[in-house]
Amino acid sequence: MKTENQKAWFFVLPVLLLVAFNALIPILTVVNYSVQETFGNNVFFWQGLDWFEQILRSDRFHAALGRQFLFTFLILIIEVPLGIIVALSMPRKGFWVPVCLVLMALPMLIPWNVVGSMWNIFALPKIGMLGYFMNDVLGINYDMTQQPFSAWVTIIVMDVWHWTSLVVLLSYAGLVSIPDAYYQAAKIDGASPWKVFWYIQLPKMKTVLTIAILLRFMDSFNIYTEPFVLTGGGPGNSTTLLSIDLVKIALGQFDLGPAAAMSLIYFAITLLVSWLFYTLMTKDDPK
Amino acid sequence: MAKITLSNLRHSYLPNPSGPDDFALKQIDLDWQDGGAYALLGPSGCGKSTLLNIISGLLHPSEGRILFDDRDVTDLPPDQRNIAQVFQFPVIYDTMTVRENLAFPLKNRGVAADKIAERVAEIATMLEVEDMLDTRAAHLSPDNKQKISMGRGLVRDDVNVVMFDEPLTVIDPHLKWKLRSKLKELHQKVRATMIYVTHDQTEALTFADQVVVMQEGEVVQIGTPVELFERPRHTFVGHFIGSPGMNILPVLVDQGRASFQGVDIALEGAVTGQGGRTELGVRPEFVTLADTGLPARVRKVSDVGRHAVIEAMVGESPVKAVVEEANVTQGQEVHLAFRPDQTRLYRDGWIATEAAS
Numbered sequence: 001m002k003t004e005n006q007k008a009w010f011f012v013l014p015v016l017l018l019v020a021f022n023a024l025i026p027i028l029t030v031v032n033y034s035v036q037e038t039f040g041n042n043v044f045f046w047q048g049l050d051w052f053e054q055i056l057r058s059d060r061f062h063a064a065l066g067r068q069f070l071f072t073f074l075i076l077i078i079e080v081p082l083g084i085i086v087a088l089s090m091p092r093k094g095f096w097v098p099v100c101l102v103l104m105a106l107p108m109l110i111p112w113n114v115v116g117s118m119w120n121i122f123a124l125p126k127i128g129m130l131g132y133f134m135n136d137v138l139g140i141n142y143d144m145t146q147q148p149f150s151a152w153v154t155i156i157v158m159d160v161w162h163w164t165s166l167v168v169l170l171s172y173a174g175l176v177s178i179p180d181a182y183y184q185a186a187k188i189d190g191a192s193p194w195k196v197f198w199y200i201q202l203p204k205m206k207t208v209l210t211i212a213i214l215l216r217f218m219d220s221f222n223i224y225t226e227p228f229v230l231t232g233g234g235p236g237n238s239t240t241l242l243s244i245d246l247v248k249i250a251l252g253q254f255d256l257g258p259a260a261a262m263s264l265i266y267f268a269i270t271l272l273v274s275w276l277f278y279t280l281m282t283k284d285d286p287k
Numbered sequence: 288m289a290k291i292t293l294s295n296l297r298h299s300y301l302p303n304p305s306g307p308d309d310f311a312l313k314q315i316d317l318d319w320q321d322g323g324a325y326a327l328l329g330p331s332g333c334g335k336s337t338l339l340n341i342i343s344g345l346l347h348p349s350e351g352r353i354l355f356d357d358r359d360v361t362d363l364p365p366d367q368r369n370i371a372q373v374f375q376f377p378v379i380y381d382t383m384t385v386r387e388n389l390a391f392p393l394k395n396r397g398v399a400a401d402k403i404a405e406r407v408a409e410i411a412t413m414l415e416v417e418d419m420l421d422t423r424a425a426h427l428s429p430d431n432k433q434k435i436s437m438g439r440g441l442v443r444d445d446v447n448v449v450m451f452d453e454p455l456t457v458i459d460p461h462l463k464w465k466l467r468s469k470l471k472e473l474h475q476k477v478r479a480t481m482i483y484v485t486h487d488q489t490e491a492l493t494f495a496d497q498v499v500v501m502q503e504g505e506v507v508q509i510g511t512p513v514e515l516f517e518r519p520r521h522t523f524v525g526h527f528i529g530s531p532g533m534n535i536l537p538v539l540v541d542q543g544r545a546s547f548q549g550v551d552i553a554l555e556g557a558v559t560g561q562g563g564r565t566e567l568g569v570r571p572e573f574v575t576l577a578d579t580g581l582p583a584r585v586r587k588v589s590d591v592g593r594h595a596v597i598e599a600m601v602g603e604s605p606v607k608a609v610v611e612e613a614n615v616t617q618g619q620e621v622h623l624a625f626r627p628d629q630t631r632l633y634r635d636g637w638i639a640t641e642a643a644s
Contacts, residue, residue, distance in 0.1 A: 181374040184345050189439060190366040190395035199380045199391075284423070 027267075033260035051261035061262065063237070064245040065269075071241055072220045075159045079216060080209070082160070083167025087175055088201070090168070101172075104165040116229025119158040123230075144231060148238035155227045155239055162226065163216060170212040174205035210281045214274055221270050242266055289356040289447040291319040291342065291480065296351035298337055304349065311337045313504040315351070319448075319482070324474045326495035327484045330527070334504040335484045339450050342482070344368045355447050371440030371449045375456045377432035381425040385416060388424050389438050396443075410438045413473060430462040437470070441477060448480040455490060467493055488528050492516075500524050516570075517629070522636050525568050531596060531607050534574065538567040538632070545632055548602045550581050553627035556641035563635040569625045571596065574608035576615065577624035581606075585619045599623060 034051055036044040055061050090100050110118075125131035125143045134142035144151040178200065186196045224243040227233070233240035233248070240248070246266065250259035296315040307313055312334045319325055327335040340346040342353060344365035352361050360368050371392075380388050389407045398406075411417045414434050419427065424435060433454060440449045451470070455463045471494055474481050483494050491498050492512040500507045500515065500523070508520040519525035525533030538545045543558045545551070547567055576597070583599035583606060595613035599606050599621060606623060615621055632640045 179376060181376060181378050184340075184343075184365070184372065185374060185378040185436075185439075187345070187365045188343065188370065188372050189392040191391070192395070195395070199382060203381045285425075 030260045030263050033256045034264055035257075037257050047257060051257045052265065055258055055262045055265060060245070061265075064240055064242050067238075067240065068221060068242040071155070071159075071223070072217060074156050075163070075220050076213065076216060078156070078160050079164045079167050080213060083164050083212070084171050084205070084209075086164070086168045087171035088197070090172055092176060101169070104168050106165075107162050108165050110162075112225040113229050115158065115162050116226040119154065119161075119226075120230050123154050144235075146235055148235055151231045151235060151239050155230060158226060158230060159220065159223070163219070166215065167209075167212045170208040171205055174208035175201060178204045206281070210278065214278060217277065218270060218274060221273075289480065290321045291317075291448060292352075292354040292357070293317040293338075293342070294352050294354070296338075296341065296348050296353070298334075298341060298346065298348045298350075310349075311504055312341075312348070315506060317499065317506065317509070319480060321356075321480055322478045323480055324471075324494060324496045325480075325482045326491035326498045327482060327501060328486070328488060328491040328498050328527075329501035330486055333501045335486075335501050336452060337504075338501070339372070339452055339482065339484050342448065343370050343372050343450055369443070369445060369447050371443065371446045373433070373436050373440050373449070373451045373454045375453045377429060377436045377457070379424040379427070379432050379435050381423075383424055384421050385411075385424050385427070385435055386420040388435050389420075389442050392439055392443055406442050406444065410442045413441070413476060414438050414469070430458050430466060433458060433466065434469075437473075441473065441479070444477075446479055448482060451481070451483045451485075453485050453487075454483075455485075455487075463490075470494060488530075492528070500527065502527075518631070518638070518642065519568065520638050522566060522568060522633050525570070529570060529572075531571055531609075533568050533570050534606050535633070536567045536569075536601075536604050536606065538565050540565045540632065548581065548604070552625060552630060554630050554632055554640050555628050558632055559639050559641060560634050565639070566633045566636075567630065568633050568638075569630045571607040571609040573626040573629035574606060575624050575626070576608065576610065577622045580622040580624040583621055583623050585615050585617055585621060588613045588615065588617060 035047055035049070037047045038044050086104075091097055107115075120128075122128045122130045123144050125135050125145075131142065134140045141147075142150050144154045182200050182204075183196065186200060191199070222243055223241060224247070227239055227241060228244055228247075231239045233244045237245075243266075246259060246262055249255050249262065293315050296312060296317075297310055298312040299310045301309050304310055315338065327338060329335050337346065341348045344360070344363060344367075348361070352359055354360065355368065380391060383391070386407060389410055390403045393403045393406060407420075408417075411420055414437065416431065416434060416438070419431065424432065427435065437451075437454070440446070455466060458466060467490060470481075470483075474494075481494075483491065485491050492515075496511065497509060498512060498515055499509045500521075502521075502523050508515060508524045510520075515524055515528050519528065519533060522533070522535050526535060536547055538547045538552065540546075540558060545554055545558070545565070545567060552567060581601050583601045585597060585599050586605065587598040589596045589598075590613065594609050594611055597608045597610060597613055597615065599608065601623065608623065631638055
């Protein structure tokens with residue numbers, strides 16, 4: 001005998017409230033700003049989709065978006081293979097396992113603005129160890145405050161330093177969950193180490209790698225603090241990524257309407273790419 | 288295909304084994320004939336998987352040699368021993384199709400493409416998987432995956448031995464029987480030496496011509512299923528094989544005569560050796576209800592289909608009897624008779640009567 005009642009709603013309600021306050025209501029305010037213009041004093045004028053059109057046509061947005069995709073692409077193409085290689089070379093058992101795991105986790109435990117400050121000091125010419133080493137020991141002209149290329153190298157290396165561990169730890173978890181029988185069967189089948197990687201380890205890591213790539217994509221696509229502290233978006237606009245540009249428009253110029261429209265476009269792009277990637281990666285999985 | 292000889296084999300997982308208890312395998316000497324179907328039977332932890340991994344080369348034994356056709360292979364890695372192994376859980380290469388899976392061991396050894404195609408087709412027919420050759424192996428059901436694992440073992444026609452490590456563990460019961468008979472059929476077709484490791488007596492007895500029974504790192508008995516059933520060399524074998532297992536009863540032996548609960552019991556032959564702990568072994572199939580003999584009280588009657596199992600107490604010892612029809616009830620006083628030519632004496636676990644001739 002099953003009695004129907006509505007009690008379940010009471011259990012869902014707290015979550016609903018939480019989601020409303022931390023996601024739905026803020027987003028709706030942004031939607032609200034994105035279709036209006038204000039000249040202060042809480043007076044608003046209806047603006048329709050004008051801000052969206054303006055943003056989508058603006059060269060400034062295109063440039064920031066381009067830089068953003070380049071940044072994300074570069075860090076993914078370095079961090080994912082590097083993370084897999086490090087995970088493959090980590091010990092599977094014994095005394096060194098916890099040591100390696102803790103060492104790997106360390107960079108991720110450092111607050112983002114601290115990471116930015118650290119690398120800023122580290123990379124400054126004359127003052128920082130890296131800056132000094134590059135200029136005065138190796139004789140390479142390296143100054144991230146003056147040269148866009150140096151600035152890019154620095155933010156990429158900083159992100160690789162900060163976040164490769166995430167890929168390492170996830171890949172490692174995937175690797176240790178592969179039963180020994182697979183390696184034994186491969187040995188008996190006469191498979192080379194490369195084939196073992198390609199036909200056993202990589203397919204078995206697919207799920208964790210999908211998650212790693214997804215997390216790294218979302219995080220790097222929305223990155224703000226570290227490059228802001230490190231280069232402030234400069235020199236010029238060379239390292240002005242999407243979120244840095246967004247903050248400049250919203251808080252620097254106080255253009256709330258365009259900033260809101262840009263936020264929504266930004267959000268839509270992140271969501272779309274994540275969805276496409278996830279769907280493509282999981283479409284072949286057995287049900 | 289090859290004859291396999293294991294000589295003076297010992298293995299310990301510890302770096303410095305001191306006593307016999309440190310050894311997972313204690314002194315194994317075995318000869319396996321070319322083309323035979325063998326089963327390694329024993330409870331979990333008896334060392335059967337260790338032995339299998341030593342033969343395949345995944346483990347290096349602490350002591351002793353392994354010979355394939357009198358060639359010493361002890362120090363060779365698995366891929367150079369030319370063996371095949373099927374594991375407990377189906378091992379398939381997820382991203383490949385069934386066809387690619389079957390071709391993989393041949394491809395790795397640089398076999399010509401037309402030869403590969405021919406072998407794959409042959410094996411697919413044998414395993415009845417022709418219709419799924421182009422599906423991705425990851426999409427198969429567990430029993431088909433296990434078939435493909437077997438196929439990868441059988442596809443090379445020059446394998447010395449194919450080994451199965453409890454291959455039916457994850458297979459549904461109704462498919463187990465099918466796969467088991469398939470295996471038997473395959474053995475008759477390919478005539479490769481096959482070793483089948485299991486703790487399931489039905490699997491061992493139906494598959495193998497010769498069964499090797501192991502316990503605590505030692506071989507207890509090697510024999511045909513009939514031999515193991517009729518004349519177990521050790522009480523462990525008697526107990527482990529058969530359903531229900533052999534009745535093992537404490538007896539007193541005095542001047543070659545055995546008496547159980549004060550009643551003289553006729554044995555198959557003369558008693559050998561002396562001293563030690565003596566026990567009587569008789570299979571429930573050879574215990575009958577009689578008018579005279581051992582007095583007993585029926586404790587339990589269970590009807591298991593074609594026959595019934597009666598459990599009766601003789602003093603403090605339970606004795607089981609398998610009978611056609613159980614026309615007794617619980618609590619009833621009965622008499623039991625043991626068939627003399629199937630009644631044996633065991634001394635410290637090992638058989639201690641001469642076989643009736």
